[in-house]
Amino acid sequence: MEAGLLNDFVEGPIRGAVFKTAVWHTQRVLGYPSWDQRGPKYLRQANGDLKFAGPFKTDRRINLEE
Numbered sequence: 001m002e003a004g005l006l007n008d009f010v011e012g013p014i015r016g017a018v019f020k021t022a023v024w025h026t027q028r029v030l031g032y033p034s035w036d037q038r039g040p041k042y043l044r045q046a047n048g049d050l051k052f053a054g055p056f057k058t059d060r061r062i063n064l065e066e
Contacts, residue, residue, distance in 0.1 A: 002052070031056030038062075 001014060028036055037057040042050045057065075 001017070006014070027033055028039065031037065031039060031041060038055040038059070041053045041056045043053045045051050
């Protein structure tokens with residue numbers, strides 16, 4: 001959605017979406033797996049939109065923890 005891949009298929013603003021996945025992917029969405037600490041982190045804005053906020057952890061933070 002962020003990259004505009006659905007723009008040719010959806011008219012108007014997207015009000016919601018359903019994403020079917022395996023239960024263990026919830027851990028990844030929350031940034032818990034050690035192997036995906038540089039994964040993308042999104043924060044919900046006051047108006048309900050999502051905004052990219054960088055990785056869950058920066059390289060500096062990962063180095064500090066190590």
